Amino acid sequence: MEWENQTILVEFFLKGLSGYPRLELLFFVVVLIMYVVILLGNGTLILISILDSHLHTPMYFFLGNLSFLDICYTTVFIPSVLVSFLSVKKTISFSGCAMQMFLGLAMGTTECVLLGMMAFDRYVAICNPLRYSVIMSKGSYVPMAAGSWIVGIVNSTVQTGCVVQLPFCRNNVINHFACEILAVMKLACADISGNEFIMLVATTLFTMTPLLLIIISYTLIIISILRIRSSEGRSKVFSTCSAHLTVVIIFYGTILFMYMKPKSKETLNSDDMDTTDKLVSFFYGVMTPMINPLIYSLRNKDVKEAVKHLLRRKNFNK
Numbered sequence: 633m634e635w636e637n638q639t640i641l642v643e644f645f646l647k648g649l650s651g652y653p654r655l656e657l658l659f660f661v662v663v664l665i666m667y668v669v670i671l672l673g674n675g676t677l678i679l680i681s682i683l684d685s686h687l688h689t690p691m692y693f694f695l696g697n698l699s700f701l702d703i704c705y706t707t708v709f710i711p712s713v714l715v716s717f718l719s720v721k722k723t724i725s726f727s728g729c730a731m732q733m734f735l736g737l738a739m740g741t742t743e744c745v746l747l748g749m750m751a752f753d754r755y756v757a758i759c760n761p762l763r764y765s766v767i768m769s770k771g772s773y774v775p776m777a778a779g780s781w782i783v784g785i786v787n788s789t790v791q792t793g794c795v796v797q798l799p800f801c802r803n804n805v806i807n808h809f810a811c812e813i814l815a816v817m818k819l820a821c822a823d824i825s826g827n828e829f830i831m832l833v834a835t836t837l838f839t840m841t842p843l844l845l846i847i848i849s850y851t852l853i854i855i856s857i858l859r860i861r862s863s864e865g866r867s868k869v870f871s872t873c874s875a876h877l878t879v880v881i882i883f884y885g886t887i888l889f890m891y892m893k894p895k896s897k898e899t900l901n902s903d904d905m906d907t908t909d910k911l912v913s914f915f916y917g918v919m920t921p922m923i924n925p926l927i928y929s930l931r932n933k934d935v936k937e938a939v940k941h942l943l944r945r946k947n948f949n950k
Contacts, residue, residue: 634825634868644729644816646722647807648652648713666918667710673925681934687935690773691757691849694750695928697777698879701746701919708732709810709917716809726796729811734792741838742810747880754873755849759856781935787834794827795820800893810912850908875928883920 649656681687681696716722724732756767791904795813801950808815813831817824854871860866929935 637706643723643725643804644811644819645805646716646724646809646811647805648716648722651862656717660714662713663918664718666922667714669904670706670918670922671703673929674703676854677695677925677928677935686937690753690768691750693747693773694753694777697780698743698746698750699925701739701743702924705736705743706918706921708735708739713809713925722729723749724811725772730792730796732811733795734788736785736810737791738788740779740784741787741834742941743883744839745780745783745885746777748845749773750876751842751846751849752776754876755852758853758869758873774842785840786887787838791827791830793832794830798822798827810917843868843884846884850877858900878927879920879924882923886920907922 649659677699678696681692681699712724712732753768753773757764760767760915773787791813795817799822800819801821803821806812806815806819817827850873857866857869860869
């Protein structure tokens, strides 16, 4: 009971860039601009996919979910990070930290699974085009997207629930911009091997399994593309999945670097997180959601045409 009372009353200090006060104002401006770009870019993609009837397909339904996911994910922590850059008191309550962990992990897991679903969609479209409308019917792709969200919420509920039950003692300094689950776990004054095992199992199921599905899907896609005789045909087919493949490489490249790289005991027990880890974490949290809509709009003719169509319609109405 004593540990439980201490856990409920604990308040965390988010270190972030507190050691570099001169950089905080610069980072505030940079992160604010990025956040605005994230909201505008992903919001525009969602709006386009809703308003343009030509984009009422499984691919753009998944893309709309991905854009909404990116907005939610960044909104979980960017506003609080911006406030911390300008405030002297960089603290967060235990309940606020738990909520941030829960939402961040839920969104991250959902995105992993959703990218796997999108890869399967591209596989069916390219390798089984005649059966595409049957396999990827509304009765299929809507539950697939909903399942991605459910998996993310369940995984986050289990992992966050295990972390908040840990006892937290004197050390309440989180050497991070936000309440990232690994950074919080390391502050517990108890054995966290059970939590690490649960995280390993969850990572295998909800990160590596979708990645395996993506690899298998794109292997079959590449084999199918190589069978096309004309270079123009190969280029046209590959262009339909190149944007998603680019997003997958960026997303999984950063997440695997963050969570799967080996760590020494000195690193795990140190109060100071490696600078590279912080930068990669920042890149993963902000850069990926920002460039996703740019990749899809620049590498997708349907999105370009939809934007032009909506702009022409708007000018005509004037």
